[in-house]
Amino acid sequence: MAARSYGQYCGVTSAVELVGERWALLILRDLLVGPRRYTDLKQGLPKIPTNILSARLKELQEGGVVRRVPLARCGLVYELTDYGRAFEPIMLALGRWGFQAMGDPQEGDAVTPDSLTMALRTSFRPDRAIDGDYELHVGDVALRAQVRGDALAVTQLAPPAPPVGGALPSGEAEGVIVAGPGIRRLIGGEISPAEARDQGVVDLRRGDPELLERFARTFRIDRLPSAPVDASTATPTLS
Amino acid sequence: MAARSYGQYCGVTSAVELVGERWALLILRDLLVGPRRYTDLKQGLPKIPTNILSARLKELQEGGVVRRVPLARCGLVYELTDYGRAFEPIMLALGRWGFQAMGDPQEGDAVTPDSLTMALRTSFRPDRAIDGDYELHVGDVALRAQVRGDALAVTQLAPPAPPVGGALPSGEAEGVIVAGPGIRRLIGGEISPAEARDQGVVDLRRGDPELLERFARTFRIDRLPSAPVDASTATPTLS
DNA sequence: CCGGATCCGAATCGATACTG
């Protein structure tokens, strides 16, 4: 039951047939954070119908992107194959590209632990990273981001259980950054760390004020030469 | 009339809402080759319903990805905005990733000038490119690929008119390579240039035999450590 | 609770016909 074919013999087409169906890329996004159970995925994608989740997981398995792994004691998880993991750089680039088009959140938009984890990864700049150990809260999602050299490790805290097989970082982070969705403007470089604090976009709940500067330098998505028009304010596309 | 929302505030989600609908990425692929008229796109995507093409073009414009440009004398073309053009590296990576999963062509699969152009771009290796001037025929598509240093220029020959504004390369290519879909195995490194010739996968219609070696070195997509299983031969996904 | 399967109305897609 292969996906509806586009009728072309081409690499892009193959890729789109593998992961281009509705919801598939978001499932992939979450699986790039780590193996997940069916229920985890459902929670991380609150609006996905369960039959679609089933169908996509089946298709992704048939495509060799995802593997179904029974767990030792109970249950099972879905995890990426090597081929699926090879999609990571594309996903990160996609996240950066899409970041440029993010407006303000719509009513009811969720920020999930996995989406925020990937957002940190997409905005992470190995080339200009400064070592640091941050605790970041957005909504009720809490993350620990540890930067050492050009490496980033993100751990999910509290509400959802820590990732399978992942060890909780010992000790405390250097500081706690509590933010709303406006943190997008900090990461996007629209406002400086100082402005972000003044405008209440972020709140440094604990730690040295300089920590925020480090954060803003380490996690940053530069605007394109010509940024897209925000769809909500775009001039109506008329013939 | 925004695309159906996934209900998440995240860069990947934004990207998918912009270009994740059916056919959108293939339209983008063709527009990355150059500005195209409605009819060009329809020809390059033989199986797209015209109402879908209209709808996607409208949505891509509203998303700031595509622009509609009236032509001087007659007609109009669609072209990418700067933001749309920023998608190019993602498209190339997607093509490389999907290339790994390409099996043999299904009956009725087409190879279009634009898809082959992008295939050449995805497989082009600036780091190991050797200068050359190739004429490549696959099916009834004819391309001229000129490699100078780490730059690649592809021109479409004959059947479809040359790209708008593009000048035809003067003089002749160093040789003519006539291939079938099996050229995938050459680019994928599954077979050597010599094997490709012996097996009739490619036919060097004119030029130095060494030209094929250069071609194979310059256009190459390495297999992943663990390549995906071909979907058609995969073990049925059983619980 | 976990991991789905089933059912059904709503929305989208695909194919073809038609038009300024």
Place this chain on the structure above:
DNA sequence: CAGTATCGATTCGGATCCGG
């Protein structure tokens, strides 16, 4: 050339249900 219009075929979304 550049699209609309129409309409049946699919898919999606939302809810419910079910076996372990």
